[in-house]
Amino acid sequence: MRELLNGRIEPGKGPVFWIVGALLVIGMLFLPGLVGRYTLLNFNSFLLMVFLATGLALLWGFCGVLSLGQSAFFGIGGYAYGIVAINLADSPWASLAGVAGGIVAAVVFAALLGWLTFYGHLRGVYVSIVTLVVTLVIESFLNQTAGPQWKIGTAHLGGNNGLGRFSGAAENIPSLTIPTGGGNSLVISGSSPTFYYVLIGLIVFTYLLLRALVNSRFGVALAAVREDPDRAETLGYDIRLLQSMTFCIGAALAAMSGLLYVAWGNFITPSVFGVTANVLPVIWVAVAGRKSLAAAILGAVVLQWGAQQLAISGGEWALIVQGALLVLVVLLLPEGLLSLRQQFSRMRDVRSNSLKSQSRQG
């Protein structure tokens, strides 16, 4: 167990890493007491994206598959949550059924798309293109569902107004609701401290689970698939199965973010399937370092917060700055900010080696 949590595939390890991480989590627990409800509402919206980001890191950084369509699963998870929850609105279980529905819908779709993609022997940039095209097709499709005929049960899809309060339907998408017995329910609104604590708990749990996964034999196999799929296959690994499974895990995580997003704001529109929504997670993960789950989490939260600060002070500048950040990182630090440390130690090695060879020649 210790080996699974502190293994060598995930770069974050050692006492300093764990102590800093624990202090960070403990410190975070005090936030709701320090800030107002509006700040907390914003912060919740950053935190709920962490699942999408770690799923992308797992898929891209650990398995070598760059999906530019993770938002397809985010959106499917969100829409499915809304559709299920609206249809079961009278039941106290509506929200939890929506959670299950969101994750199942995304995983089933990912299994189908993954099967077509990976068993169709697509690789590299072609996988990125296919995933991007799929999400954009879904966006276009949903944008034309404004008419009254586009409904599933009692849920109107609502075209580009989306599902929820703007679609003109009587029903709203319920918040996260947990039945507490005796006909009572705990309703967790998106701006509540409870929502925040639920997110922190889920993030810690998901992080530890994914850490154990990437440090397990499955994770070692994924690293081999990332580095050299052909060689991995001749060692007996079914690379298409491994890629498809990872794709499904990434989709489940994206769906988790999507359904939490809908539970947080009680609405969802087709724009969640768009180009911007798909590129932003790539920027968070690329800038922070795609080969670390911890970096993906920090990247997602810090960059979203930073983008919002920029947006408050200067409109659409936020997107341009983030795009520039991506270009800079890709050019200067292809492995993200995380690689700065390795770069320094490599430079030190090179210098000491050249000193050695000089002294040998001398």
Added chain:
Amino acid sequence: MLLSVEKLFKKFGGVVACDNVDWSIGSGETQCIIGPNGAGKSTFFQLLTGRHAADHGRIIFKGGDISRLPPFARANRGIAMKPQTLGVFPELTVEHNMRLTLQRHMSGAALRDAIEARLADLDLAHTLNRQARELSHGQRQWLGLGMAIGSNPDLLLLDEPTAGMSTAETQRTVDLIHRIGATGTAVLVVEHDMAFVRQLAVPTTVFHQGRIFASGTLSDIETNLDVQRLYLGKQGVAKLRN
């Protein structure tokens, strides 16, 4: 026969790279395939590993036709290979490289012990936590070989195992191949370095233009004037006589 190939045929565009080849190898046997660049020996190798699918013909391994199976399924039936490109994962640690082969067959403490034992066998125990790209070329060759035999395969396919090795390392490789053969694993070595083939001294098949041009013991091949003239050329003949 452990593996037999019947009328194996593969064409790339208009070029016939493997032209109705019949060939076989028995359990525990060591054989060599030689030929100049473009003779079709690499294609033949890839047809055996499953990297390329044959246009027609059959590959019978342990009694079953494997010619339609993907590479991983062939590996899991007992065919291991080491590609010419070393077959190690440079960005992963030496320990993880070895783990990749062994974790399919064992786990827990047995796996840890086996990794250390195999690496000690290869003189790589001290490199356990280093990235494979930090190793010397020769060390990486050894690691690649160690990974290929780590699964105790029935058949081991080696593509130019001594490329870039020093004379001493080449001799060690020859010894290692004989040692592997002695454990009951059949070994096929695909090679173009005649000096190495001579050191190995095992039954040899000469490929030329996608076909088997000659086969027999090493001395049959060496004394075969057609082989000398058509495949080795004047330089090759001169090399042989030295």
